[in-house]
Amino acid sequence: MTLPPQVQMPGYDRAALTPGIVHIGLGNFHRAHMAVYLDDLMAMGLAQDWAILGAGVRPPDAQMRAALMAQDCLSTIIELDPKGRTARRVGAMTGFIEVQPDNAALIKAMTDPAIRIVSLTVTEGGYFINAATGQFDPEAAEIRHDAAHPATPKTAFGAILAALRARNAAGTAPFTVLSCDNLPGNGHVTQSAIVGLARLSDAGFADWVQANVAFPNGMVDRITPATGPRERAMAAEFGLADDPVPVTCEPFRQWVLEDRFPQGRPPLERVGVTFTDNVHAHEAMKIRILNGGHATIAYPGALMDVDYVHEAMANPLISGFLDKVEREEIIPYVAPVPDIDLYAYYDTIRARFSNAQVADTERRLCFDGSNRQPKFIIPSLRDALTAGGKIDGLALVSALWCRYCAGTTDSGAVTPPNDPDWPHLQQLSLTARTDPPVWIAQKATYGDTGADPRFASAFAEALNALWADGTAKTLQRYLGG
Structure with missing residues (x-):
């Protein structure tokens, strides 16, 4: 694809990238946050084996997949500095897994030993938390479905469990599960949801997940407005009128993480990510x-x-x-x-x-x-x-x-x-x-x-x-x- 000269292009050979991360939930925030950090690393000649495979579990995710696949999985990121706008194409994502009702393709992708991190942005409301108790809600309809049909799950958590089960059976080490959602104790919340779901159908496997899978906590921050006509008009001003899903964002970004990645991680500290036990x-x-x-x-x-x-x-x-x-x-x-x-x-x-x-x-x-x-x-x-x-x-x-x-x-x-x-x-x-x-x-x-x-x-x-x-x-x- 030929990109306009005023748009910063990926400064590395995308053909040399190999996936190491499956990310579920390809909304604006992910593409302006994790994908940008990785793009910066790749431009430094680092993290070449940490490319992202996009994924989704809801019907609207298929629309995002179609839009991104049509432009070689490149995301337009327009940074809205008061001193002037700049645009770049982020190339850290190299593919987008087919969105299916039973999540078979997603489960298969996550069983690949090369995938060492599965990350999520599924919004604050997507963790099946009972707001009255603050705990995982085992009575949610989608959770009940996944507990009864673990091989054909509807939720991201059900798909993650199916992949972990397959990896365990094959003797493959489990991937790290990384929430990038704006939740207090997001790692603990994710662990509670995944272990809680597993416990509904297989208590022994739930214990194995709890003991062997890492769920680091993290804090994320970047303001990313929803995409509408204004944002598409901005993309057009940069010569990218054919992009239906550009992302606009503020210059500020922050990511604070616990350093718990047993199967390795990209050297994100090189691009400003803070690793601390005090997340x-x-x-x-x-x-x-x-x-x-x-x-x-x-x-x-x-x-x-x-x-x-x-x-x-x-x-x-x-x-x-x-x-x-x-x-x-x-x-x-x-x-x-x-x-x-x-x-x-x-x-x-x-x-x-x-x-x-x-x-x-x-x-x-x-x-x-x-x-x-x-x-x-x-x-x-x-x-x-x-x-x-x-x-x-x-x-x-x-x-x-x-x-x-x-x-x-x-x-x-x-x-x-x-x-x-x-x-x-x-x-x-x-x-x-x-x-x-x-x-x-x-x-x-x-x-x-x-x-x-x-x-x-x-x-x-x-x-x-x-x-x-x-x-x-x-x-x-x-x-x-």
């Missing part, structure tokens, strides 16, 4: 300050008909709300991270959110609150309550989410469904308008925190104010103390 501290910092910050600006912006994140940051009410909540109710309860000033880290995040080139949408940040609130907001709220600290801002964040789920903005504009559980949440939100406790009684989201009288009172007051006075006046009142 949890980095992860908690990022999830609470960055992801919690996203949730804090998402819902007021959406309710005030603000389309883009940088526009929300330019609004003094929303920006001031973020600043006060972060400095008074989130950061004071974030554990120290070696060699990092938490307030300086927050200042960096403010700058990232304000990058107008990224044009990340408020709607994207609002998506899937039922999975994100328990991970990004409730832990900070719980810690603040335990410490007897301020909680009015976090209670307002929760009330803003509730108000958003009613399905209209302050102006009366209709909010299209934006959560896998939208019909239930919308009905609950409308009920909560006159009966606020019904919202925080959701055990799956709030656990026991919803029963705390301080939180219940603050939440009710905030929700009543949002309905009576609107978002802007409610934020103004909060900022005024």
Whole structure:
């Protein structure tokens, strides 16, 4: 394929690459994160035997496969620096496994001894976690199917187990399973899901997986907006109008990993990846300050008909709300991270959110609150309550989410469904308008925190104010103390 001269091309012989990684879930984040790190290594003449085989387990993954296979598995990555955009084609992926209902081709690929890492980006909601308990949910329908039909699984976890079983039978060492999703303790969560699924059909094999398969924890970070007409137009400006799936991203990227890869790994430390035994501290910092910050600006912006994140940051009410909540109710309860000033880290995040080139949408940040609130907001709220600290801002964040789920903005504009559980949440939100406790009684989201009288009172007051006075006046009142 001939690439336009203004686009940085892979600086290595792709024909010399051999796969060492199967990655399940070829969304924008993976292609702007892991694939870029590997592309950088390959450009240095390293990691030639660590190319990626793409994979997916859902019908929409077949569309991504068709798009990428048509362009030789090259991904267009457009970096949105405020000083100017740059584009590159990332060539670290050399193939995309056929997407099949029984995942036979995926299982076969993962049995190859050359595959030493199987990585995943299947989103926060794809790990079959019971939000009320925080544990693996063995009653999920797809899990029950895979437990009953282990040779023809529907899930990524079922396919991984089938491949591990085949490798074990052949005397092949197990691959490392690496979650690249934005979850607290993502390695532990992945292990819980895979071992939990195995235990439903073969307890002995589950014990073997637990004892022999590595699941390193990791923290990942890079803002990658969804691809739409704007992003395709950017690709066209670089002479890549034929690419239907370009990725745009901010310049910043970060990856922090535990160094537990028994079958080896690429030398990722050469391209900026941090290896440490202290991943949890980095992860908690990022999830609470960055992801919690996203949730804090998402819902007021959406309710005030603000389309883009940088526009929300330019609004003094929303920006001031973020600043006060972060400095008074989130950061004071974030554990120290070696060699990092938490307030300086927050200042960096403010700058990232304000990058107008990224044009990340408020709607994207609002998506899937039922999975994100328990991970990004409730832990900070719980810690603040335990410490007897301020909680009015976090209670307002929760009330803003509730108000958003009613399905209209302050102006009366209709909010299209934006959560896998939208019909239930919308009905609950409308009920909560006159009966606020019904919202925080959701055990799956709030656990026991919803029963705390301080939180219940603050939440009710905030929700009543949002309905009576609107978002802007409610934020103004909060900022005024």
